[in-house]
Amino acid sequence: MGTRERKQREFEARETLFMDTARRLIREEGLLTLQMARLARECDYATGTLYQHFSSKEDLLVALATRRIEEHSDEFCRAAAWQASTRERMFALTVVDHDFGQRHPGYMRLLQYVFTEVVWASASPGRRTALQKALEQPAGAVRAIVEQALADGDLKSHGFNPQALMLGPWGLCAGIQSMQQTRGMLDHLGIDAADELLHFHSQALLNGLGWQPLIDLNDRATLSAWVERVRREALA
Amino acid sequence: MGTRERKQREFEARETLFMDTARRLIREEGLLTLQMARLARECDYATGTLYQHFSSKEDLLVALATRRIEEHSDEFCRAAAWQASTRERMFALTVVDHDFGQRHPGYMRLLQYVFTEVVWASASPGRRTALQKALEQPAGAVRAIVEQALADGDLKSHGFNPQALMLGPWGLCAGIQSMQQTRGMLDHLGIDAADELLHFHSQALLNGLGWQPLIDLNDRATLSAWVERVRREALA
DNA sequence: CGTGTATTTTGAACGAGATTCAAATAATGA
DNA sequence: TCATTATTTGAATCTCGTTCAAAATACACG
Incomplete structure (x- = not known):
């Protein structure tokens, strides 16, 4: 029945x-x-x-964040599967992630709150692992790019595993976005156009990792052309 | 009287x-x-x-975070004033910041919580600006290094101002540290030794920014020697 | 169907804790 | 000394999050 x-x-x-x-x-x-x-x-x-x-309010918040991650994940994985060099795809993820955050300001704030010890610790274990599971798909997509880059010789491992290599680009993106979240923080430090800066520093990091083909960072026009191309093509 | x-x-x-x-x-x-x-x-x-x-509990938390920042700031500025190349000093800040975070786990958790919209918005404006003011000293120290690097020709501006150039290293450090805070997150992603990775990616970013003298990242032993040197000398 | 049992839903009651404010106390000054 | 002003007090208030006994509903069986 x-x-x-x-x-x-x-x-x-x-x-x-x-x-x-x-x-x-x-x-x-x-x-x-x-x-x-x-x-x-x-x-x-x-x-x-x-x-x-939901066993508590925090539990609900973690569930909400999880669903948001799942939604974001689709877009993210689409960008990861873009037909382009590993270097272009890796950069595309930064752009897509940040654009998503800008489009859904509440999403980032929620994530930031949820990852706080205070909230995280009072959510049920089930919800916590569900959230971590939801992260596996995007994390896997990033890792796949790193692995392919290693296989193709676009990137050297430097003795680290793929997850380790992706921590930098991921952390940079997360860090700058969370600073952007805190109202007035960047203004107060005399920083504007954090978007462009995120893109710039991401590219610098990829260059620094020796991720081929290296790109020329001297020209801001070139940089913004890259970004535009990603926005046009990677989510098509 | x-x-x-x-x-x-x-x-x-x-x-x-x-x-x-x-x-x-x-x-x-x-x-x-x-x-x-x-x-x-x-x-x-x-x-x-x-x-x-304190006008509210949140207000108290922001005040606590502010005081912690002030305390941290001393150590931070001492490292910034280390007699070494601009490149070494910039890297030293990453090490010192992260070490401080490791030594005071509660500090990072508090900061993370305080910068949450929920808490930040319910603190009094006075406390908020006090916190921002407390950030000026360390921010100024970082900026001074960037400025000197520009003046000495160790670093090219790429058309950005000093604050903009420091956003990357700062954001990277903050991002990785906050991921490290979230219990079980990095484990679950198959990442360990986040400390070493923070150091590695920081150096990669500085290399990518063209910050002279570039260092060789292929050898993990060299990297850890750098870190040790910072720990030994920068805070002496 | 009717009836007893299990499951689900309800929302008033409870508890925890942040915040307030009228009264009490202390400081000031003439 | 005493009126006035400033400060301190902590019980009362208020705002939720959370619980749980009772009511409602669904289900199973004769």
């Missing part, structure tokens, strides 16, 4: 409803003011029902 | 007491469980008195 399956499907549909609504509430009124009771009411369910899905 | 000044001094002393105690409580029992009433009681003051100093 399909009763169990139907139940299962309904349960999942409800979870989706909760998450969609939570996302809307956060967009409309901010992460700060999200209330569990309010969310339940908005979905015409009782508070307790919400807690059948 | 010095009455006003004495009052002022006593007020500041009390603030210091609150902050020292808060730090101890956080160290002993975690950021998560810090309670305002508890903190006040621990200092033999009423809750309301605590609120004369």
Whole structure:
């Protein structure tokens, strides 16, 4: 009998409803003011029902972040599969990742919050591993590029494994994006156009890793042409 | 009459007491469980008195982070003033910053939390600008190195100002450190020895920026010798 | 169908803790 | 000394997140 399956499907549909609504509430009124009771009411369910899905508010936030990562992941992997040199593809990931962050400002803020010890530690282990699992796909895509670059001789391993080699570009991208998140921080340091700077420094790092073909960084016009090309072609 | 000044001094002393105690409580029992009433009681003051100093819990956290930055700043600036090439000094900052983070794990977690939209937005504007002001000293130290490197011809500007050029190394360091903070994240990605990787990628980035003298990255022993030298000399 | 049992949903009650504020206390100055 | 002003106090308030006993619903079996 399909009763169990139907139940299962309904349960999942409800979870989706909760998450969609939570996302809307956060967009409309901010992460700060999200209330569990309010969310339940908005979905015409009782508070307790919400807690059948999420063991705590933090749990919900981790689930939201996970779903966002999954959505982002599609776009990300599409860019990773772009028909181009490994160097171009690696750079494309930086551009795509950052563009996604700019397009969804709330997403980055949520991720930043979720990875905080305070939140991360109070989410359920299940949700935490689900999030880590969701990261596997994009991480795998990056690693595949690194592996191919190694195989093709575009990149030397320097004695590190592929994951280790991708940490730099990844960390750089994450670091600059999170500084960009903190309102007023970069302004105050006298930095603007962080986007262009992220692209510039990413290319510099790839050059420094000896990732062939090296590109000339002296000309900002060339750099922005690269970025435009990625935006035009990598997501086509 | 010095009455006003004495009052002022006593007020500041009390603030210091609150902050020292808060730090101890956080160290002993975690950021998560810090309670305002508890903190006040621990200092033999009423809750309301605590609120004369800090407009909210978030405000207190930002103040704590600020003080930590100030403390870190000394060490940081000492390393920046190391008698060595601009390239060596720039790299030294990465090492020192990361070492400080490793030595004070709670510090990094606090910073990460404080820069979260949720916390940052609920701190008072005064505390926020105080924190930004505290960042000026280390930021200035980094910028000075970049400026000297430009003047000495160790580094080309590529059309960017000094602050812009320092964003990459800074962002890389911050990004990798914050990934390191998130328990289990790097393990799960199959990455260990993130310290060495931070050093490696930092050097790669500096090479990629064309920061003279370039160093050879093929040999991990050379890299770790650099790190050791920094630890030995830069803070002497 | 009716009826007993298991499952799910409900939302009021509870608890934890941040924040406030009227009253008490202390400092100041005439 | 006493009126006035500033500071301190901590119980009361308020805001949620979370729980759980009761109600509602679904299900199984005679």
